[in-house]
Amino acid sequence: KAGVTQTPRYLIKTRGQQVTLSCSPISGHRSVSWYQQTPGQGLQFLFEYFSETQRNKGNFPGRFSGRQFSNSRSEMNVSTLELGDSALYLCASSLGISAGGINEQFFGPGTRLTVL
Amino acid sequence: AQSVTQLDSQVPVFEEAPVELRCNYSSSVSVYLFWYVQYPNQGLQLLLKYLSGSTLVKGINGFEAEFNKSQTSFHLRKPSVHISDTAEYFCAVHRLTGNQFYFGTGTSLTVIP
Numbered sequence: 001k002a003g004v005t006q007t008p009r010y011l012i013k014t015r016g017q018q019v020t021l022s023c024s025p026i027s028g029h030r031s032v033s034w035y036q037q038t039p040g041q042g043l044q045f046l047f048e049y050f051s052e053t054q055r056n057k058g059n060f061p062g063r064f065s066g067r068q069f070s071n072s073r074s075e076m077n078v079s080t081l082e083l084g085d086s087a088l089y090l091c092a093s094s095l096g097i098s099a100g101g102i103n104e105q106f107f108g109p110g111t112r113l114t115v116l
Numbered sequence: 117a118q119s120v121t122q123l124d125s126q127v128p129v130f131e132e133a134p135v136e137l138r139c140n141y142s143s144s145v146s147v148y149l150f151w152y153v154q155y156p157n158q159g160l161q162l163l164l165k166y167l168s169g170s171t172l173v174k175g176i177n178g179f180e181a182e183f184n185k186s187q188t189s190f191h192l193r194k195p196s197v198h199i200s201d202t203a204e205y206f207c208a209v210h211r212l213t214g215n216q217f218y219f220g221t222g223t224s225l226t227v228i229p
């Protein structure tokens with residue numbers, strides 16, 4: 001089975017621009033979660049999508065948004081980029097079934113975003 | 117609310133020496149516990165998890181962790197480290213319901229030859 005793929009792997013943008021990152025989950029997985037990883041802050045949860053609906057949301061400003069398509073692929077968009085948005089953005093896919101079970105998350109390699 | 121504290125941001129250790137990476141959590145509900153490893157320029161890979169049962173959990177690459185409910189800890193241990201264990205290690209908790217993980221800030225393990 002192919003793993004989680006993220007594109008692009010590296011991205012350089014300037015302040016004020018917007019960016020779109022893509023994540024393709026493992027086949028059969030319906031949940032995609034996004035995280036921002038920065039030194040000293042660890043992984044900060046952005047949001048989770050399940051069956052094209054945002055199911056959980058972290059504490060990030062509205063500049064961060066996402067969506068999920070019918071094939072479970074997900075995109076994350078950041079508008080009006082700031083220097084502090086420079087980070088590794090990770091997505092994780094899981095089955096997403098939450099009825100008393102555990103959903104192991106499988107992570108992609110991440111997209112390294114640098115804002116100049 | 118859940119929170120995860122990894123007490124050491126950096127841990128240097130000599131090759132073949134034992135290591136312990138500490139993790140404490142706080143939660144008002146029961147949780148599942150995990151350790152992930154991140155090698156340079158890669159995503160996170162599951163090392164081990166505690167769901168229920170025996171409090172001593174064995175994972176990949178010779179790592180193990182012990183769940184201590186009274187101390188709300190889930191420390192990761194390895195009796196003899198290798199150079200290849202140099203990586204970032206993350207402790208995480210997951211509530212019994214829902215689908216959200218809460219991660220610690222990570223511990224950078226450096227194995228010195």
